[in-house]
Amino acid sequence: MSWLDDVGDRLWEVFGAVRSEVRERGLLPLLTPVAPFDRPGFLAPAVAVGGLVAFLLLSGVAVTALGALLLTLLALYALLVEVFGFSIEVHPFGVR
Numbered sequence: 001m002s003w004l005d006d007v008g009d010r011l012w013e014v015f016g017a018v019r020s021e022v023r024e025r026g027l028l029p030l031l032t033p034v035a036p037f038d039r040p041g042f043l044a045p046a047v048a049v050g051g052l053v054a055f056l057l058l059s060g061v062a063v064t065a066l067g068a069l070l071l072t073l074l075a076l077y078a079l080l081v082e083v084f085g086f087s088i089e090v091h092p093f094g095v096r
Contacts, residue, residue, distance in 0.1 A: 021030065032038065033047045080086040 018030075031048050031052075033044055033051065037047050038044050077088065081088065
């Protein structure tokens with residue numbers, strides 16, 4: 001078994017655990033905050049919404065950083081190939 005099969009098996013285990021939890025208790029308990037952030041009870045929805053907004057905001061920052069990295073790598077590639085005349089070749093694994 002390769003490492004990729006192992007990662008796939010782990011992901012299926014997590015998916016199965018989440019699915020069984022949703023089947024037993026529903027979807028709402030997965031969105032409620034855990035202790036000590038669940039006190040007082042009337043603030044629990046605000047904490048949950050704040051957590052989801054923070055998650056979306058940080059995901060947007062990560063995607064933006066990835067875009068900036070790829071754009072920088074493209075500019076570096078163009079600089080090395082067009083200005084300095086380097087030749088960058090990529091060969092598949094196992095082929096010489």
